[in-house]
Amino acid sequence: MKTLAEVLKIVDDFVWGPVMLVLLVGTGIFLTVRVKFLTWRNLPYAIKSTLSKEARTVTRGTGDVSPFAALTTALAATIGTGNIVGVATAMVSGGPGALVWMWISACFGLTSKFGECMLAIKYRERNKQGEMSGGPMYTMRKAFKNKTMGAVLGWLFALFAVIASFGIGNLTQANSISSAVYSTFQVPEWLTGLIITLLALVIIVGGIKSISKVSSVVVPCMAVFYMIGGIIVIFGNIQNVPAGVAEIFRMAFSTKAVAGGVGGTIVSSMMGGMRYGIARGVFSNEAGMGSAAITAASATTDHPVRQAYINMTGTFWDTIVVCTITGLCIASSGVLGMVDETGKLVEGSALTIEAFRTVLGPAGGWMVTIGIALFAFSTILGWEYHGEKALEYLLGTHKFNMVYRVFFSLFAFIGATTTLQMAWDFSDIANALMAVPNLICMIVLSGEIAKEAESFQQIIMQERG
Numbered sequence: 001m002k003t004l005a006e007v008l009k010i011v012d013d014f015v016w017g018p019v020m021l022v023l024l025v026g027t028g029i030f031l032t033v034r035v036k037f038l039t040w041r042n043l044p045y046a047i048k049s050t051l052s053k054e055a056r057t058v059t060r061g062t063g064d065v066s067p068f069a070a071l072t073t074a075l076a077a078t079i080g081t082g083n084i085v086g087v088a089t090a091m092v093s094g095g096p097g098a099l100v101w102m103w104i105s106a107c108f109g110l111t112s113k114f115g116e117c118m119l120a121i122k123y124r125e126r127n128k129q130g131e132m133s134g135g136p137m138y139t140m141r142k143a144f145k146n147k148t149m150g151a152v153l154g155w156l157f158a159l160f161a162v163i164a165s166f167g168i169g170n171l172t173q174a175n176s177i178s179s180a181v182y183s184t185f186q187v188p189e190w191l192t193g194l195i196i197t198l199l200a201l202v203i204i205v206g207g208i209k210s211i212s213k214v215s216s217v218v219v220p221c222m223a224v225f226y227m228i229g230g231i232i233v234i235f236g237n238i239q240n241v242p243a244g245v246a247e248i249f250r251m252a253f254s255t256k257a258v259a260g261g262v263g264g265t266i267v268s269s270m271m272g273g274m275r276y277g278i279a280r281g282v283f284s285n286e287a288g289m290g291s292a293a294i295t296a297a298s299a300t301t302d303h304p305v306r307q308a309y310i311n312m313t314g315t316f317w318d319t320i321v322v323c324t325i326t327g328l329c330i331a332s333s334g335v336l337g338m339v340d341e342t343g344k345l346v347e348g349s350a351l352t353i354e355a356f357r358t359v360l361g362p363a364g365g366w367m368v369t370i371g372i373a374l375f376a377f378s379t380i381l382g383w384e385y386h387g388e389k390a391l392e393y394l395l396g397t398h399k400f401n402m403v404y405r406v407f408f409s410l411f412a413f414i415g416a417t418t419t420l421q422m423a424w425d426f427s428d429i430a431n432a433l434m435a436v437p438n439l440i441c442m443i444v445l446s447g448e449i450a451k452e453a454e455s456f457q458q459i460i461m462q463e464r465g
Contacts, residue, residue, distance in 0.1 A: 005425070008425040008426055008429065009425055011425075011429055012425045012428050012429050012432075015428075015429050015432040015433065016279060016428065016432050018275065020432055020435065021275065021278045021279060021282070023435070023436075023439055024105075024109075024112070024278070024282050024287075024288045024435060024439065025104075025105050025108055025109075025278055027112060027288055027439045027442055027443060028105070028108030028109050028110075028111055028112045028287065028288060029108050030443065030446065031108075031111040031112060031114075031115050031442060031446055031449060032107075032108050032110075032111040034446050034447075034449070034450045035111060035114075035115075035449060035450045035453045035454075036450075036454075038453045038454070038457065039110045039111040039114050039309075039312060039453075040107070040110070042309060042460065043110070043312075043313075043316065045309065045460055045464075046309035046310060046312055046313050046316075047313055047316070049067075049306070049309060049310055050067075050068065050071060050310050050313045054067075055067045055068040055071075055310060056068045056069075056216075057300075058300040059300075060300065060301065060302045061300055061301040061302030061303070062300060062301075063132055063298060063299045063300030063301060064131055064132050064208055064209065064212075064298040064299075064300070065208060065209060065212040065298050065299060065300065066212075066216075066299070066300055067299050067300065067301060067306075067307055067310050068216060068310075069212035069213070069215065069216045069299075070212070070295055070296055070298050070299035070300075070307065070310075070311065071299075071310050071311055071313065071314060072212070072215040072216045072219040072220065073208070073211055073212045073215040073216075073295045073298075073381075073382055073385060074291075074292040074295040074296060074311060074314050074382065075215070075219050075223075075314050075317060075318065075378075075382075076211075076215040076218070076219050076378035076379060076381050076382035077169065077286070077291060077292070077295070077378075077379055077381075077382025077383050077385075077386060078284065078285055078286045078291075078292065078314060078318050078379075078382070079219065079222075079223060079317070079318055079322060079375055079378065079379075080173060080284075080375045080376055080378070080379035081172070081173065081176045081349075081372060081375060081376050081379075082280060082283045082284035082323075083226075083284055083318065083322045083323050083326060083375060084226075084326055084349055084352050084368060084371060084372055084375065085176070085348045085349045085352070085372070086280040086283055086284050086323075087099070087102070087280065087284075087323050087326040087327050087330070087352070088326065088330060088347055088348050088349065088350075088351040088352045089276070089280065089347050089348055090102065090276040090277055090279070090280035090281075091327065091330055091331070091336060091351075092336070092345055092346075092347040092351065093272070093276045093347075094272045094273040094274075094275060094276030094277055095251040095272060095273050096244070096247050096248045096251050096252075096273075096327075096330075096331050096336060097248055097249070097250070097251030097252030097253070097254070097270070097273035097277070098252075098272075098273045098274075098276045098277035098280065099248050099252075099277065099323075099324070099327040099331070100248060100249060100252035100253075100273070100277065101252060101273055101274045101276075101277025101278050101281065102277045102278070102280060102281035102284070102319055102323055102327075103281075103319070103320060103324070104277075104278075105277065105278045105281040105282060105287075105319075106281055106285060106287070106315050106316070106318075106319035106320055109281070109282070109285055109287025109288060109315045109319070110287070110312050110315050110316065111312075112287040112288035112442065113285070113287045113288075113292060113311060113312045113314060113315045114308045114309065114311075114312040114449075114453075115308075115442045115445075115446070115449040116136060116139075116288070116290050116292065116293040116296075116438060116441075116442060117292060117293045117296035117307065117308040117311040117312065118304045118305055118307075118308035118449060118452055118453075119136070119139040119143065119293070119304075119441070119442070119445060119448070119449065120134040120135050120136065120138070120139055120293035120294065120296050120297040121134065121296055121297055121299065121301060121304035121307050121308065122139075122304040122452070123138050123139045123142045123143055124138060124297040125138065127392065127398045128397075128398060129398050131207075131208065131298075131398070132297050132298045133297065133389055133392060133393070133398075134293070134294065134296070134297025134298075134389075135157075135158075135161075135290065135293050135294035135297055135386075135389055135390070135393070136154070136157050136290040136293055136294075136437065136438045136441055137154035137155070137157050137158040137161075137390065137393045138154070138297075138393070139154075139293075139441055139445070140153045140154035140157065140437065140441050141154045143441075143445055143448070144441075144444065153437035153440060153441065154393070154437070155394065156433075156437050157290060157390075157434055157437040157438060158390040158391075158393045158394045159390075159394060160430045160431070160433045160434040161290075161291065161294070161386055161387060161390035161430075161434055162387050162390045162391050162394065163426070163430035164291075164383075164386075164387075164430040164431040164434055165383045165384065165386055165387025165388075165390070165408070166387070166408070166411055167426060167428065167430065167431070168383070168428065168430075168431045169379060169380060169382070169383020169384070169386065169387065170380055170383060170384075170408060170411050170412055170415055171411070171412075171414065171415035172415065173376040173377070173379045173380050173383075173412075173415070174193065174196050174376070174380065174412040174413070174414075174415030174416040175415045175416060175418075176349075176372055176376045177192060177196060177372065177373045177376045177377060177416065178192040178193055178196075178415075178416035178417065180349060180368075180369045180372045180373060181369060181373060183369075184365055184366060184369040185366075185369070189416055189417050190413075190416075190417050192416055193412065193413040193414075193415075193416030193417045194413065196377065196380070196412045196413070196416055197409055197410060197412050197413045197416075199377070200377075200380055200381070200384070200408075200409040200412050201405075201406065201409040201410075203381060204381065204384050204405045204408065204409055205402070205405055205406070205409075207401075207405075208298050208385055211381050211382070211384065211385055212298075214381060215378060215381060215382065218374065218377075218378055219378055222371065222374040222375060222378065223317070223321075223322060225367075225370075225371070225374075226322065226325070226367070226371040226375075227321070227322065227325055229356060229360065229364070229367040229368075229371070230325035230326065230328070230329050230356075231325065232359060232360065233329045233332075233333065233355060233356050233358065233359045233360065233364070234325070234328050234329055234332055236358070236359030236360075237329075237332040237333050237334070237358060237359065238332070240331075240332040240333070240334060241328065241331075241332045244328065244331030244332040245328075245331070247331065248327070248331055251273060252270065252273050252277075253270055254270055281319055281323070284318055284319055284323055285314065285315045285318040285319045287315045288435055288438065288439060288442075289431065289434055289435045289438065290434055290435065290437075290438030290441075291383075291386050291434065292311060292314060293311075293438075294385065294386045294389045294390070295311075295382065295385060295386065296308070296311040297389075298385075299311075303456060303459070304452065305452050305453060305455075305456035306456070306459075326352060329352065329355040329356065330351060330352065330355045333354070333355040333358040333359070334358070335351060335354040335355045335358065336351070338351070338354060349368060349369075349372060352368050353365045353368045353369070356368050380412060384405065384408050384409075387404065387408065388401050388404050388405065388408075391404050
């Protein structure tokens, strides 16, 4: 008889297996073709819009926060340990070629993120407090012709989002922070847990405006801080970069390959690289999961497509930029394939720390640890908002939002001080199950996504003059 922990592990492996990855990437491919590659063609426009002064204002249209703040709050939830730990794990388990499959999944993930955010803004509504509420659950309830199907799928999505908010969005992140800080600075886990809880309480109790204010400062700063460190490491090992990049592409499309100089003892296949690259890429940028759409619905905008393009860039910044820097650091530093004193392959944050140490010495370890702490803490903030809005939908009222905020903040202390593998597996399953109703929703409404994107193209043309 299998234990509950073993059953959860089997279910977790199944829901994050090939079927889910094919569904996620397949939906992205289908939508990209359906919108006639407009999301790819308009990526420069989307990046320019994101970085414009106007994106930081609330003058155009209606909403709770600025377009840039809505993006950074969504990014707060996605730029997390996946960018540091996930990339390293993928490159050990799937070989250096996993990075290429991360890029490929991100390219199609752009359209998934665009579609779910556009629909969330189009079908959002104001709650009795005057705040915007939106996300896939509202889209399904309001846009589906079959109202029963829409109501059931919306309810399931919201339920899985609440569960995932406590696990993936809280427990695992707090545990990553306390573990990293303890191993680098020997700070007791309970003390780190207390600090996380108090900081989270102070910020979260203020709601979306408070969370977005912190996110719009912390997210760009932490990303730039980590990227500068990563670029220094890449330039410090510049002589290995060409060989590293060649190895990444060779192993991405090789039926069975043994890594050479930069890959140490890593043995992998194209299927292994594809599986781990796509899985970690999706885990990192959450394209197709529907979570970012909840935050996108809070943005001040005059057109759903305009904000959808801004939110779409989250996948670009997260995977194409930040994950690539981690991957190139590892590939150029010669640490891939390293073994520890017990003979086990070094992976996860330890591998990224070793890569940074090759150029920066002990400071490299501190930089990665601080990066993990900031990335993971911002994920806690972003996911609180996702969970709060999902709970509001389930209960049909905003009255319990403050109770949820306080309870969610206190939960971080448990995550920081306890390793709850069962809770992690359970929340991982909920995270994957969120995607199923969201992907069904995007496929059913794909015609609407394409129509809106097409009609907005005229506005883009006029703005370009």
